[in-house]
Amino acid sequence: MLTAHRLSKRFGATVALSDIDLEVEAGETVSVLGPSGSGKSTLLRVISGLEVPDAGSVLWNHADVTLLPAHARQFGLMFQDYALFPHRDVAGNVGFGLRMAGGSASEVEHRVAEVLELVGLSGMERRRINQLSGGEAQRVALARTLAPAPRLVMLDEPLGSLDRSLRERLIVELGEIFERVDSTVLYVTHDQEEAFTIADRVAVLRDGKLIQAATPEDLWAAPAGVFVSDFLGFSNRFAATAIDGQADLGWATVPVDVPDGPCQVVLRPDALIADETGKITVTVAGSVFRGDHYLARTTTESGSQLSISTPTRPHPGQRIRIRLDPAGILALTE
Ligand code: ADP
Numbered sequence: 001m002l003t004a005h006r007l008s009k010r011f012g013a014t015v016a017l018s019d020i021d022l023e024v025e026a027g028e029t030v031s032v033l034g035p036s037g038s039g040k041s042t043l044l045r046v047i048s049g050l051e052v053p054d055a056g057s058v059l060w061n062h063a064d065v066t067l068l069p070a071h072a073r074q075f076g077l078m079f080q081d082y083a084l085f086p087h088r089d090v091a092g093n094v095g096f097g098l099r100m101a102g103g104s105a106s107e108v109e110h111r112v113a114e115v116l117e118l119v120g121l122s123g124m125e126r127r128r129i130n131q132l133s134g135g136e137a138q139r140v141a142l143a144r145t146l147a148p149a150p151r152l153v154m155l156d157e158p159l160g161s162l163d164r165s166l167r168e169r170l171i172v173e174l175g176e177i178f179e180r181v182d183s184t185v186l187y188v189t190h191d192q193e194e195a196f197t198i199a200d201r202v203a204v205l206r207d208g209k210l211i212q213a214a215t216p217e218d219l220w221a222a223p224a225g226v227f228v229s230d231f232l233g234f235s236n237r238f239a240a241t242a243i244d245g246q247a248d249l250g251w252a253t254v255p256v257d258v259p260d261g262p263c264q265v266v267l268r269p270d271a272l273i274a275d276e277t278g279k280i281t282v283t284v285a286g287s288v289f290r291g292d293h294y295l296a297r298t299t300t301e302s303g304s305q306l307s308i309s310t311p312t313r314p315h316p317g318q319r320i321r322i323r324l325d326p327a328g329i330l331a332l333t334e
Helices: 038-050 089-092 094-099 103-116 134-146 165-178 192-196 217-223 228-232
Strands: 001-009 016-023 030-034 055-060 076-080 152-156 185-189 201-206 209-214 237-244 246-248 254-255 261-267 272-274 279-290 293-299 304-309 318-322 329-332
Touching: 001 272, 001 318, 016 030, 016 038, 016 209, 016 246, 030 038, 030 192, 038 076, 038 152, 038 185, 055 293, 076 134, 089 103, 089 329, 094 103, 103 134, 103 246, 134 165, 185 192, 185 329, 201 217, 201 228, 209 217, 228 237, 228 329, 272 304, 272 329, 279 304
Parallel strands: 030 185, 030 201, 076 152, 152 185
Antiparallel strands: 001 016, 001 055, 201 209, 237 246, 237 261, 246 254, 261 329, 272 318, 279 293, 279 318, 293 304
């Protein structure tokens, strides 16, 4: 089990990490999610031993490894650019760490074949690095990271440079690979969908602070505040005042589970249901195609903007009747 205990790190006036507490259980995949500059890479670098924290400690199974050199931690770190050696072939790259650790030629060869099989690249030992596709290079980098059987696998935006369809496929494969070898994984990304696909738990960072660490289901059900809610892509958010468990949005009064006073009401996509008998009427301003649905920008009768999902493309000016499902309504106070 990895424990990050009250980790802090500054670069001059920049606070990159502030009092971070985070645990990754054996066999668990935790995703560190946050926008650019939130401290994700710094957290990985401190945990991996490439950076020394100003305060706090890194523990593995309760033993303090904060000052242990990176190579002695038995942690594997895969960088976004893969950092493959261009002048070596696939086997030369994948077996690099094993040879450094003193493995015999036959041991290295056997393990290289094993991890290439794991990542779906059996028989690719002699392929040159510059002859690999983006997805293959990503798998070679993963195989190299997994080859020494690290007790913690860390990945920093491992799919960042690949196109969307490849990313969507590889993220599922990555999850399956981690499951097969029962890896303990820390996975850094700025992409909420990626984090939700791969992680057992997601840790949301903002300005070096850990805002919320929870399962994807719990984050979805109860984001800790406006920042997390916005980051999850919940675009329908309204400033309101809670009075006796209700908030008036100007075009609808909704139940809210917060004390009286100012709050932000978030209508998750599942809160808005097209229903011909619904009491709320919105007018379509425009729409975008989202593959399995359309996202319509609409205006309520009181002039509020509301995005709603529709199965067919609505035309501008069209009026749609909706109702609200209380299960998808969140009230946030911070
Ligand atoms: P992320 O990975 O979420 O994009 P980083 O951990 O790279 O965030 O950076 C967090 C903050 O620390 C940023 O403001 C960044 O500019 C700063 N930072 C990171 N590394 C250094 C460094 N070596 N020197 C100075 N500032 C740094």
